[in-house]
Amino acid sequence: MQNFIYDIPTKLLFGKGQIENLTSVLQSFGKNVLLTYGGGSIKKSGLYDDIMQRLTTSHFHVVELSGIEPNPRIETVRKGVELCHVHNIDVILAVGGGSTLDCSKAICAGYYYSGDLWEMVLHPQTITKTLPLVDILTLSATGSEFDAFGVISNPITQEKIGSPFCYPNVSICDPAYTFSVPALQTAAGSADIMSHVLEVYFSEDASCDLAEGISEIILRSVIKNLPIVLKDPHDYDARANLMWNSTWACSGITGMGKINYTWSCHAIEHKLSAFYDITHGVGLAILTPRWMEYILNEKTVDRFTRFSRNVWGLEDDDPYVLARKGIQALYDFFVSVNLPMTLHEVGIDETHFEKMAEDAVKYGELLDAYVSLTKEDVMNILKACL
Numbered sequence: 001m002q003n004f005i006y007d008i009p010t011k012l013l014f015g016k017g018q019i020e021n022l023t024s025v026l027q028s029f030g031k032n033v034l035l036t037y038g039g040g041s042i043k044k045s046g047l048y049d050d051i052m053q054r055l056t057t058s059h060f061h062v063v064e065l066s067g068i069e070p071n072p073r074i075e076t077v078r079k080g081v082e083l084c085h086v087h088n089i090d091v092i093l094a095v096g097g098g099s100t101l102d103c104s105k106a107i108c109a110g111y112y113y114s115g116d117l118w119e120m121v122l123h124p125q126t127i128t129k130t131l132p133l134v135d136i137l138t139l140s141a142t143g144s145e146f147d148a149f150g151v152i153s154n155p156i157t158q159e160k161i162g163s164p165f166c167y168p169n170v171s172i173c174d175p176a177y178t179f180s181v182p183a184l185q186t187a188a189g190s191a192d193i194m195s196h197v198l199e200v201y202f203s204e205d206a207s208c209d210l211a212e213g214i215s216e217i218i219l220r221s222v223i224k225n226l227p228i229v230l231k232d233p234h235d236y237d238a239r240a241n242l243m244w245n246s247t248w249a250c251s252g253i254t255g256m257g258k259i260n261y262t263w264s265c266h267a268i269e270h271k272l273s274a275f276y277d278i279t280h281g282v283g284l285a286i287l288t289p290r291w292m293e294y295i296l297n298e299k300t301v302d303r304f305t306r307f308s309r310n311v312w313g314l315e316d317d318d319p320y321v322l323a324r325k326g327i328q329a330l331y332d333f334f335v336s337v338n339l340p341m342t343l344h345e346v347g348i349d350e351t352h353f354e355k356m357a358e359d360a361v362k363y364g365e366l367l368d369a370y371v372s373l374t375k376e377d378v379m380n381i382l383k384a385c386l
Contacts, residue, residue: 030090143250267364
């Protein structure tokens with residue numbers, strides 16, 4: 001078990017009615033608020049009106065940045081930073097899922113950044129100060145409510161980069177706000193949760209019992225609760241479990257004490273969605289079982305047999321047969337929740353495979369991954385997804 005430092009400075013308010021704390025939380029940072037959100041879902045659900053009524057009654061000055069993209073773009077970050085300077089913003093209130101939170105984190109960091117903001121994304125070690133960030137979570141997926149990372153796209157260079165910008169100061173997580181999330185987004189978000197766990201679970205070091213056990217429990221919980229939510233979107237306990245799974249899956253806790261690991265599927269998927277703007281969780285669902293099959297070998301088979309036994313409850317005397325049973329179980333689960341499972345289904349062909357593979361290796365550090373991947377390996381995995 002390796003040495004580590006674990007420090008998450010985010011205060012998390014979880015459960016029904018936690019929005020009652022919103023104005024007191026914001027008050028501690030100032031009166032000028034940049035409200036960030038994506039499409040119209042928070043207006044359809046009534047959450048927008050609730051927030052605005054609370055902020056208006058408490059005499060906050062609110063500036064809005066709406067229309068944040070599902071894969072947030074650097075142009076939107078620049079627009080948000082400009083609004084912050086023009087209106088002397090004290091705190092950002094991000095309302096939405098991972099995309100809104102990711103963009104808002106970059107805006108928080110960009111406010112004090114003196115150079116080009118895309119250079120900030122590429123070199124986050126140059127960030128020294130950020131605006132405060134409060135969020136209200138409306139989607140269980142990325143875990144952005146409890147980590148420092150944001151993923152920003154640059155359509156001009158066709159790059160999509162994840163960088164550490166800042167932790168939220170306070171996250172308000174009410175599972176009831178996810179009741180209206182459509183089935184496909186709920187399933188894609190759950191695939192993202194599982195991927196966050198699997199990227200760390202498949203590493204060389206299995207000596208940390210707590211990290212291993214938490215990983216397996218999160219995976220089993222998603223497998224249990226996602227079908228319940230798809231059948232009854234208003235099942236509070238199932239929604240609550242998915243939201244809490246999301247928070248912990250990307251909190252770093254599943255990797256504490258383990259040898260450094262590389263998020264191989266995320267590195268590849270970021271290139272898919274950089275070129276084609278697909279839903280992140282859908283891309284991960286398509287990639288993950290193919291990546292698993294590709295890296296199954298003498299070095300990794302014991303990891304896969306543990307996955308098959310402890311997550312899926314499977315058995316077989318032949319370790320390779322057992323390993324493949326677990327991989328197939330994951331694939332079948334994604335099929336059962338109606339996720340697309342081929343690239344053709346989401347409109348992707350081989351046109352950009354070579355460039356995507358080249359960029360994945362360049363930016364994803366895949367040569368140092370659990371199983372080292374070259375450009376050719378990445379192309380083979382992408383072809384297997386067709």
